[in-house]
């Protein structure tokens with residue numbers, strides 16, 4: 001009876017330096033280490049009615065540093081660790097390309113978010129992106145939502161570069177945990 005037409009908001013989370021510790025070109029499942037607040041942050045978002053979707057640039061694939069099969073194993077480990085910590089995510093999308101491939105999915109290009117929006121009937125205007133790179137918050141802005149920069153991972157380095165960017169993040173937060181509080185508060189206003 002049309003309830004399937006109801007759109008839901010989502011939070012698109014970066015993986016490395018946001019939900020798990022950033023290892024440069026993480027290539028082995030054993031290297032996956034969740035931030036202590038990762039599972040709880042994801043649960044708070046889902047309890048607030050958001051789909052939680054990971055969107056991650058993995059140009060290590062294009063550079064031949066690891067294969068898509070390796071990436072799959074890494075993501076299995078990631079999902080397992082989250083589950084063990086009591087949390088679940090709705091999906092993971094990754095871009096295996098490098099900048100020079102000119103694909104439509106490497107953040108801040110919208111491809112992964114648009115795919116997620118299609119797969120989960122997402123209301124992009126009520127959605128957010130969170131990550132430790134300028135690319136991550138630009139993604140939210142590029143797809144009609146809002147973007148937040150976190151200062152974990154590479155975030156601190158990126159913070160100084162924001163001054164040169166035309167588009168600013170909706171907020172700069174110490175960690176994902178703080179970003180979740182900002183999102184839940186902001187969503188109540190709309």
Ligand SMILES: [Mg+2]
Nearest residue numbers: 014016017132
């Ligand atoms: Mg990152």
Ligand SMILES: [Zn+2]
Nearest residue numbers: 095103105106
């Ligand atoms: Zn791509």
